[in-house]
Amino acid sequence: MSTDATGAARVLSGNDASSDVKEELKKRVEALGQKLPGFRPGLAIVQVGGREDSNVYIRMKLKNAEAIGINATHVKLPRSATEVEVLLKLNELNQDPNIHGIIVQMPPDSEHYINPHTITDAVNPEKDVDGLHTMNEGHVATGDLETGFLPCTPNGVMELIKRTGVKIAGSDAVVLGRSKIVGTPMSELLKWHHATVTVCHSKTKDLEQKAAAADILVVAIGRAEMVKESWIKPGAVVIDCGINSIDDPTKKSGKRLVGDVDYKGAAKRASWITPVPGGVGPMTVIMLMRNTVLAAEKMLERLLQPKWNLR
Amino acid sequence: MSTDATGAARVLSGNDASSDVKEELKKRVEALGQKLPGFRPGLAIVQVGGREDSNVYIRMKLKNAEAIGINATHVKLPRSATEVEVLLKLNELNQDPNIHGIIVQMPPDSEHYINPHTITDAVNPEKDVDGLHTMNEGHVATGDLETGFLPCTPNGVMELIKRTGVKIAGSDAVVLGRSKIVGTPMSELLKWHHATVTVCHSKTKDLEQKAAAADILVVAIGRAEMVKESWIKPGAVVIDCGINSIDDPTKKSGKRLVGDVDYKGAAKRASWITPVPGGVGPMTVIMLMRNTVLAAEKMLERLLQPKWNLR
């Protein structure tokens, strides 16, 4: 966390934060192996087809898993796979005692229509380390943050906000975006950390004015650099979930990644701000790892419980 | 819907609105009986113990069911009932083909500790006409308003707001309260009707100022007449979910019911306001009836489906 040259804001680094979590997870995996020799958390990453962006995300997940000691398996299904075939595969993984976490890389890349909700809800909620099963969503919505798994991106954002030391309870938080995987669970987590939360979306009027009232502003709209300096309340914590690829002729690839926030402008007013890349992105991956380790810990606990305990 | 003598606001009557829904439901029940002679929606109301307030609510539900043609059964369990006994009873009702809707009157009045979440989640989601199962909560949170059942009080409030003709999409809505049964699903329904929603609770700062920014203000905090005239934006729609009994020596009972809003004061500024009693209360009951009819309709549809349709 360093002071950024372009403005007053301190940089809220997801690289730093995720490294810290990684070290913690290595220790937890080691402890599991000591409790039951040979035991390692198992993660299945199911991919339908072969989208290039999905390949990149999956490689990153495999690399992180390996570094932590998680046994990750890349389960590839062909583009010809139907929804029923994906469901059969998930059923098999749900039964597999060596698999503690299951994710399906979205979007599926199939020749057939595959309903993402059907897929997500076919993962056993106890193995749903993406936290996207409707049961897990219901838990988060009603403030039960213990029973299930928290969705990775919002959970990573909470970790980042906590690292600033800013008081969340009683603060005014504004979330731009209400998607199932980012905006909606984000607003719920902030609410149950006792912020007063306003959720904005494409139908919101006076968006700038609403953003400018936020002590904590989380942006997840998928619009390159839309949030400008004037949208930021002086001293606010600004979290940018956006990942947008824009043209940049100065780069070899001709492309550059930017967030949903105009970083240089916003950094002049914010107290803390996440960069893109290196902000929310690495937190999402590491929270997936943490959920997987947690799933394995819970499973081992059940395994080692006295057999006569029927509840 | 009449103009109220105490102020400018029009009265948003739950009595009127629920009568209209009642007539609609009678017709739907009749249509069911025509599709399958003798078929009637079946509702089980499970009560543990005998709290006086619960008795009153249950009588009201039974009366409404009767008027509509719903076969309602009052399933009484003694105060000595344990959680396991309640779960066994629910399991029996889940299996019963003549029961399409099941509710457990809360709070249970037992000598033993009974976890309300365990109970609510033991009702088959397809019979959960209270809309309180975690699966149903998850559906509402993520904007799937079709698959499950919507919780009764927030759903009744939406009906009332729709009757005003005020445009919900793009409006600024503020919900005071974040409980599992009222505040949280209320804010979700408003969000998925495309309002920009701010959720307030006991940790919120500047509560009055936040309320005063609302085009649509829904209050569910359980604090007698806490919301005053100055909290209301001129022209706002004000929905009062509160049911509070306060002392009133002028009444025979020595008591009087009031909402969470100071009605007379707020009515001076609001465009529409719900009275207490006769506002949200009757809507909650009638939405339970509507969910029960819907559950029966869905069941009958499944029954009458060609048998070779395996999905």
Ligand SMILES: NC(=O)C1=CN([C@@H]2O[C@H](COP(=O)(O)OP(=O)(O)OC[C@H]3O[C@@H](n4cnc5c(N)ncnc54)[C@H](OP(=O)(O)O)[C@@H]3O)[C@@H](O)[C@H]2O)C=CC1
């Ligand atoms: N760092 C990470 O690991 C991850 C990053 N992301 C990134 O986060 C961003 C959001 O992702 P996701 O939530 O999946 O995206 P979605 O497209 O699913 O949702 C975008 C949300 O933003 C709202 N929105 C879109 N345009 C506007 C606008 N002009 N004004 C106000 N609101 C608007 C939409 O409103 P409405 O609902 O009305 O359409 C919607 O709720 C993307 O850039 C994505 O790449 C996503 C997941 C993980």
Ligand SMILES: NC(=O)C1=CN([C@@H]2O[C@H](COP(=O)(O)OP(=O)(O)OC[C@H]3O[C@@H](n4cnc5c(N)ncnc54)[C@H](OP(=O)(O)O)[C@@H]3O)[C@@H](O)[C@H]2O)C=CC1
């Ligand atoms: N009409 C009907 O059919 C029904 C009516 N009701 C009525 O609605 C009201 C709310 O019920 P319910 O949601 O179950 O109640 P709960 O007690 O479960 O929740 C109350 C909510 O209000 C918040 N709150 C309490 N005091 C304050 C305050 N001073 N300032 C700001 N927020 C506050 C609480 O915040 P926090 O979370 O921080 O504690 C909580 O979120 C009650 O009057 C109840 O009788 C309820 C159900 C049905």
